[in-house]
Structure formats: structure tokens, C-alpha cells
Amino acid sequence: MSESLSKEQAKKLVDKYAEDAIRPMKNHKGFLPWMGFLGLVMVVFGYAYYIQLTEGLGVTAMRDYVSWGLYISNFVFFVAVSLVGMLVSAVLGLAGQKWVKPITRVSEIIALGFVMVAGLVIITDMGRPDRFLNLFLHGRLQSPIVWDVTVITTYVAISTLLFILPLIPDLAFIKKKMKDMPVWQYQLYNILSLGWIGTPEQYKILHKSIRMLSIIIIPVAMAIHTVTSWLFASTLRIGWDTTVFGPYFVAGAFVAGTAAVIIVMYILRSNYKLQDYFTDHHFDMMGRLLVLVSLLYAYFNINEFLVPAYKMKTGEAVHLHTLFQGAYAGLFWVVQIIGMGLPIFFMIFKHWRKPNNLTFIAVIVLIGAFLKRIIIVVPTLLHPHLPIQNVPDEFHKYMPTWIEVAVTAGAFAMALMIITILLKIFPVIPMWELAEEKGITEEFEKYD
Amino acid sequence: MSDNNSNPKSRRDFLKIGSLIGIGAVAAGAAGYAGFAAQDGKEGHGGEAESALSDSEKKIKVLTEDGQLAEIKASELSPVQKDQYTSALQEQGREGIPGKHWVMVIDLARCRNVRACMASCQNAHHLREEQHHINVLRMQESEHTEPYFMPKPCFHCDNPPCTKVCPVDATFKRQDGIVLIDNERCIGCRFCIAACPYSARVFNWFEPKNHEEDEDLLYNVELNVPQKKGTISKCLFSADRLREGKLPYCVSACPNGVYYFGDLNEDAVTNGTSGETTRFSELIRKNAGYTLLPELGTKPNVYYLPPKNRMFPFEYNGKTTLEDEHHV
Numbered sequence: 001m002s003e004s005l006s007k008e009q010a011k012k013l014v015d016k017y018a019e020d021a022i023r024p025m026k027n028h029k030g031f032l033p034w035m036g037f038l039g040l041v042m043v044v045f046g047y048a049y050y051i052q053l054t055e056g057l058g059v060t061a062m063r064d065y066v067s068w069g070l071y072i073s074n075f076v077f078f079v080a081v082s083l084v085g086m087l088v089s090a091v092l093g094l095a096g097q098k099w100v101k102p103i104t105r106v107s108e109i110i111a112l113g114f115v116m117v118a119g120l121v122i123i124t125d126m127g128r129p130d131r132f133l134n135l136f137l138h139g140r141l142q143s144p145i146v147w148d149v150t151v152i153t154t155y156v157a158i159s160t161l162l163f164i165l166p167l168i169p170d171l172a173f174i175k176k177k178m179k180d181m182p183v184w185q186y187q188l189y190n191i192l193s194l195g196w197i198g199t200p201e202q203y204k205i206l207h208k209s210i211r212m213l214s215i216i217i218i219p220v221a222m223a224i225h226t227v228t229s230w231l232f233a234s235t236l237r238i239g240w241d242t243t244v245f246g247p248y249f250v251a252g253a254f255v256a257g258t259a260a261v262i263i264v265m266y267i268l269r270s271n272y273k274l275q276d277y278f279t280d281h282h283f284d285m286m287g288r289l290l291v292l293v294s295l296l297y298a299y300f301n302i303n304e305f306l307v308p309a310y311k312m313k314t315g316e317a318v319h320l321h322t323l324f325q326g327a328y329a330g331l332f333w334v335v336q337i338i339g340m341g342l343p344i345f346f347m348i349f350k351h352w353r354k355p356n357n358l359t360f361i362a363v364i365v366l367i368g369a370f371l372k373r374i375i376i377v378v379p380t381l382l383h384p385h386l387p388i389q390n391v392p393d394e395f396h397k398y399m400p401t402w403i404e405v406a407v408t409a410g411a412f413a414m415a416l417m418i419i420t421i422l423l424k425i426f427p428v429i430p431m432w433e434l435a436e437e438k439g440i441t442e443e444f445e446k447y448d
Numbered sequence: 449m450s451d452n453n454s455n456p457k458s459r460r461d462f463l464k465i466g467s468l469i470g471i472g473a474v475a476a477g478a479a480g481y482a483g484f485a486a487q488d489g490k491e492g493h494g495g496e497a498e499s500a501l502s503d504s505e506k507k508i509k510v511l512t513e514d515g516q517l518a519e520i521k522a523s524e525l526s527p528v529q530k531d532q533y534t535s536a537l538q539e540q541g542r543e544g545i546p547g548k549h550w551v552m553v554i555d556l557a558r559c560r561n562v563r564a565c566m567a568s569c570q571n572a573h574h575l576r577e578e579q580h581h582i583n584v585l586r587m588q589e590s591e592h593t594e595p596y597f598m599p600k601p602c603f604h605c606d607n608p609p610c611t612k613v614c615p616v617d618a619t620f621k622r623q624d625g626i627v628l629i630d631n632e633r634c635i636g637c638r639f640c641i642a643a644c645p646y647s648a649r650v651f652n653w654f655e656p657k658n659h660e661e662d663e664d665l666l667y668n669v670e671l672n673v674p675q676k677k678g679t680i681s682k683c684l685f686s687a688d689r690l691r692e693g694k695l696p697y698c699v700s701a702c703p704n705g706v707y708y709f710g711d712l713n714e715d716a717v718t719n720g721t722s723g724e725t726t727r728f729s730e731l732i733r734k735n736a737g738y739t740l741l742p743e744l745g746t747k748p749n750v751y752y753l754p755p756k757n758r759m760f761p762f763e764y765n766g767k768t769t770l771e772d773e774h775h776v
Binding site for chain 2: 055056058063065125126127134135138139140142145232236237381384385386388390391392
């Protein structure tokens with residue numbers, strides 16, 4: 001417990017919170033160029049997707065054998081990253097890890113941005129996006145796709161709640177504090193703060209609701225990525241036909257998500273002088289978390305690759321040969337060693353958990369995590385049970401076209417845009433929670 | 449739909465009428481269905497030919513809106529709304545032919561990679577060159593075993609992995625065992641391609657081969673024509689031919705007697721080349737027939753007779769071995 005602060009100190013502290021929370025929401029010289037850049041990527045995306053819509057999915061490198069490619073990898077990656085919201089705000093929160101407080105909102109924002117875009121990128125993979133509504137008109141419960149649609153929608157809903165409920169006291173606060181905001185912004189805060197006046201009764205309800213949501217979101221988040229893994233594991237394909245896929249995917253998701261949070265923390269910290277919230281200690285702890293989840297992921301990798309490699313069943317042998325020393329060996333070993341093995345090793349040392357170093361590692365881990373999804377999706381499709389014959393050469397391989405790259409870039413731009421906008425509109429520093437921790441809730445609520 | 453040019457319009461109208469007559473003929477086929485005719489040209493089944501004659505006094509059979517069969521003078525025919533008839537076709541296509549359990553037997557000892565089956569199939573279903581509902585593969589089990597040719601259609605499994613995963617019921621298994629694809633409903637997610645262990649499905653990555661000519665054809669789910677961009681296509685066991693009491697396109701096209709096709713419930717299969725009908729169970733028993741990858745539990749309805757005592761030696765591209773080939 002912190003020592004009780006004097007009235008003077010408490011006021012100063014709330015002052016500081018307010019200033020630091022509002023700073024990132026104010027104009028920043030980098031904001032417009034950044035949004036302009038994302039907008040430009042989106043325009044290229046729009047053009048590429050238009051070509052795909054008019055000419056057909058044939059403008060991608062996908063063909064009858066490799067019939068899923070970069071788009072499905074994107075989907076898996078976006079869903080994976082979004083799991084971090086659950087990991088940080090629910091698992092660590094419920095486990096009583098107080099240090100995560102300032103990071104929860106960043107995690108929720110990343111989770112929201114990525115899961116929303118996950119729902120959209122899957123549409124880019126559809127041959128008939130115009131029939132999207134068939135999923136609801138003719139949806140069949142037997143299909144893992146319908147399970148995925150269901151759990152992702154649920155996850156978006158719960159994540160949104162878990163994002164906006166903890167915002168209530170802060171929005172009520174900012175509504176009073178931020179004088180020069182446009183009317184729509186005031187209205188937005190006014191609506192979202194739901195008539196918050198900061199009574200102990202309201203606090204009690206708020207805590208209860210957040211706790212409840214934190215508990216509910218754990219199985220739902222587990223479900224979205226487990227079901228996503230079942231898109232593969234429910235088939236009879238060599239390389240996918242394995243029972244380890246659910247936990248393997250969930251563990252991999254934690255790796256990707258933790259890395260993403262570290263990167264965004266770093267950007268916020270260096271752009272908006274938030275060193276007091278995303279401290280060296282936080283990076284150190286996030287580094288430890290990344291080691292933990294990476295080790296967990298490594299464990300599942302060992303199960304996924306070593307066990308079949310020991311047996312060398314006919315089909316598995318072909319698959320593993322492709323990965324270990326065949327066409328995908330380069331990518332495979334880069335991802336496994338540079339994307340997972342070496343980062344674990346380096347992050348064991350405190351020096352590599354300092355903000356700059358850790359962010360560097362996180363970037364590599366995140367790229368590795370993305371490439372890993374391609375390794376999961378593509379090579380399996382290249383060796384079906386029966387030989388690939390009497391088809392053009394292009395059916396025997398897969399290298400994404402510029403259209404697929406542009407659509408992928410567009411998906412990332414979209415996610416980053418959502419994250420940027422959310423960070424612009426909502427305070428990233430959970431003021432009331434920090435105040436509560438310091439025992440100055442009263443001062444926070446009475447502040448004017 | 450408005451056309452400035454009168455010529456294409458009349459052509460389209462003609463196509464519509466043709467299709468309508470097609471339904472009539474199809475319905476007549478169903479009504480008068482009585483097992484197989486090994487030879488083509490059974491009476492009352494030449495719907496297209498009749499319309500081509502355009503004999504105004506000729507009466508033809510049509511399917512009325514309430515599903516009744518009626519006769520009408522050819523000269524009194526007029527074009528109609530597509531939608532109503534598409535839904536009638538859809539309904540009968542999803543229902544299947546009651547009492548049947550279709551089964552195919554492929555005699556590997558007789559296949560010499562003529563590919564007449566592939567050609568007639570692609571022709572019937574308006575497929576591109578690289579799209580195979582049936583594909584003749586070059587197989588070799590292991591290093592010291594003999595290579596052989598293996599025609600591979602869809603196996604119309606009794607435990608189909610493809611229909612299970614379809615999120616919108618676009619691909620389905622009907623009561624006579626045939627697995628069809630409804631390309632009016634397919635959303636193009638290609639989950640069924642991923643799920644099929646036999647790589648039996650193809651996708652329309654671009655506009656289909658005849659998309660301009662086929663544009664105004666009524667969609668027949670039993671023929672999967674017209675093909676549609678962004679949707680799946682697959683072997684249909686020639687469900688449209690079965691409804692007319694005929695053998696599938698590939699089966700009839702084979703010059704070497706590779707294919708037998710028939711009804712498991714009747715325990716009878718007919719050879720597409722010789723026209724002879726034999727007992728299915730006896731054929732399988734005598735020749736040690738088997739199904740492909742039985743360990744997957746898909747319960748295929750296509751059986752193979754092993755390539756022993758082969759009529760033709762294996763030869764492909766001048767070679768009698770398969771060493772350079774990609775095979776699992």
C-alpha cells in the first residue's frame with residue numbers, strides 16, 4: 001500500500017495524470033502525415049481489391065491446390081494478435097499483477113483494432129463476397145466457419161465492453177477537463193460516461209462489471225483462436241490433421257500479441273513522453289512475459305514437429321522434408337530460430353529487456369509470427385494425399401502476387417488506423433485506476 | 449435486362465426456351481425412369497433436338513409452375529422468368545432420385561490414359577482445360593511397384609468431409625448419395641477444397657470458360673452449368689444424365705471399358721463401353737475391389753479394381769517408369 005498523500009500532492013498527481021492522458025489526444029505533428037500514409041496504403045488496397053473483385057480470385061497466386069494463401073494467413077495473424085487483450089487485461093489482471101494497469105488499455109485497443117480487421121480480411125479471401133449474408137441466411141452449425149463467425153462477433157462485443165467500461169470515469173473526467181474539444185467529442189464522452197458522478201456505489205458496480213467481463217472474455221478469446229485453428233485441424237490434410245493445433249495456436253497468439261503491445265508501448269512512450277507510465281520496469285516485465293509465452297510456444301512447436309519427425313509416416317515425411325530441408329526450409333528455420341529461439345535466449349538477459357532492445361526483439365518476433373502463419377497454411381496444401389498432376393506449373397507452387405501483398409498491406413493499414421484513431425479519441429492512461437492505486441480516488445473525482 | 453441488338457436477344461430467348469424444354473424432357477425422364485439404357489437416343493428424351501427442329505405443330509412437354517407436366521405446341525412457347533424455373537431445378541437437384549445409391553467401379557487394368565473421360569466431362573460441364581472433375585493420375589505406390597493410371601472422380605463419400613465444413617449448405621449430399629455443389633449459394637470460401645483429401649474439387653478463379661455464351665442459361669444444379677466465377681465446381685456423377693436414365697459422361701466416353709456405374713441397392717453396375725450389366729458385389733469380390741485411402745473414414749462410393757493382368761503396359765511421355773514424377 002502506498003503511503004497516504006497530502007491534499008497538495010494528490011492534486012498535483014491528478015494534474016499530472018490529466019496532462020499526460022490528454023497529451024496524446026492533442027494534435028501531434030506526426031498525426032496527419034501518418035494518417036495520410038495509411039490512407040494512401042488504403043487507396044492502393046482499394047485499387048487492388050477492385051481488380052480482384054472484377055477479374056476474380058485468379059489475380060492472386062492461389063490455385064486449386066494451394067487454395068488458401070496469404071489472406072488466410074492474414075486472418076489467422078490478426079485473430080492471433082487480438083488475443084493479447086484477454087491475456088493482459090483478463091489473465092494478468094485477475095492474477096493480481098498490478099503493474100499491467102497502464103498497459104491494459106493499450107492491449108484492449110490493439111485487440112479491438114486487430115479483431116475488427118480480422119473480421120474484414122476474411123472477406124478478402126471470399127470468392128463471392130457479395131454473398132456474405134448467406135452466412136446468416138443459410139448458416140450451418142456443423143461448419144467451423146460458422147463457429148468462427150459466432151465467437152469472433154462475441155469477442156468483438158466483449159472486447160468493446162471491456163474497452164469502454166473502464167473508460168467511463170476517465171471520460172467523465174475529461175469531459176470536465178478538456179475545454180477546447182469539438183462538440184461531437186464532448187457529446188461522445190457525455191454519452192459514453194453514462195452519467196458517471198463517481199459515487200462509491202458506481203465504483204462498486206464498475207469493478208464488478210469489469211471483473212465479470214474479464215472472466216467471460218477468457219473462454220471466448222481461447223475459443224476464437226482454437227476455432228480458428230480448427231479451420232485447419234478439422235480437415236484430413238497432412239500437416240493440419242493434428243490434435244495439438246488449438247493450444248499451439250493460442251500459445252502462438254500470445255507471442256504475437258505481446259510483441260505487438262511492446263511495440264505500441266514504445267511508440268507511445270517515445271512520441272508522447274509517457275515514460276512514467278510505460279516505465280523501464282514495464283518493458284522488463286513485458287519482456288519476461290514474452291519469454292514465458294515464447295517458451296510455451298516453443299514447447300508446442302516441439303510437439304508439433306518433433307513427434308511426427310520421429311515417426312516419419314509417409315505423408316508427414318514429405319511435409320516435414322519440405323519444411324526442414326525443402327522448398328520452405330529457409331522460411332521455416334528463419335521463423336523458428338530468428339523469430340523464436342534467439343529472442344528467447346536474448347530476452348533472458350536483463351539488458352535485452354530494456355525498452356529499445358526489447359522493442360527491436362518484439363519487431364522481429366512479430367514479423368516471425370506473421371511468416372509462421374504462412375508456413376502453417378501453405379506447405380500443407382502443396383502435398384495433398386494424391387499427386388498434383390495434369391495442371392499448369394503454377395499450380396505446384398505459391399508466391400503471392402502484388403494484389404495479395406497490397407490487400408495485406410491494406411489490412412494492416414486498416415488495423416493501424418483504427419488503433420491510431422482510438423488512441424486519438426480515448427485517453428490511453430487509465431487515470432482513475434492509477435488514482436485508485438494511490439488511494440486518491442476522492443481527489444480524482446472532485447478535481448476541477 | 450434490355451438489349452439494343454435484336455440478334456443476341458433472340459438467341460437468348462431461344463436458349464431460355466431450350467432450357468425450359470430441357471426441364472420438360474428432364475421431368476419426363478424422371479417420370480418414365482426405368483433403369484439404365486446403355487444406348488443413347490431413348491425416345492422422348494431429345495428435348496434439344498426437338499427445339500432445333502422448331503416444328504410449330506410439334507407438341508412438347510413442359511413443367512408448369514405448380515410442378516405439373518404438360519404438353520404445349522412448340523409454336524406457342526414464349527420466354528419466361530428465369531427465377532421460377534431455377535428454383536424448380538434447385539428443388540429437384542437437392543432432393544435427388546429416390547431409392548438409388550449410385551456407385552462407380554473403375555477397372556485400373558483397363559486404363560491406358562486415353563482421357564476421353566476427362567474430355568467429355570470438361571465438355572459437358574463447360575470446364576477450362578486445367579479444371580478436372582475427373583483426372584487420370586499416374587500412380588506408383590512405392591519404389592519397386594509398377595506404375596499405373598488411375599482415373600480419379602469425386603468419390604461421393606458417405607461420410608463426406610467437404611459437406612461437413614460448408615458454412616452455407618452450398619455443397620450437400622442427397623438421398624441417392626451424390627454430393628453436389630450449388631453455385632448459386634456458394635460463397636467461395638474454399639473450405640471444402642481444404643477438407644477434401646482426394647483433391648476432387650476445383651474453383652473458378654476467373655470467369656468460367658463459356659461465361660458469355662452461358663450467361664442466360666438456366667442454372668441446373670445437377671449439371672453445374674453455367675459455371676460461375678468465384679464458386680466451387682466438382683464431379684456430379686453426371687446427375688443430370690442419371691435423371692434421364694443415362695450413364696455419366698465419363699463412363700459413356702471411355703473406349704476401353706474402364707468404368708462401371710450403377711445402383712448399390714440393386715447390386716447392379718453397367719459397363720459404359722460394353723453396356724453389359726453385372727452384379728456389383730460379384731465384380732468387387734472376384735477382382736478384390738477396394739476404395740482409396742479407407743483409413744480416412746470417408747466411405748467412398750467409387751471402387752477400384754486393382755491393375756493386375758493389364759490390357760496395356762504403362763507408358764507416359766515415352767517412359768515406362770515414373771521416377772521423375774511428383775507423387776506422394
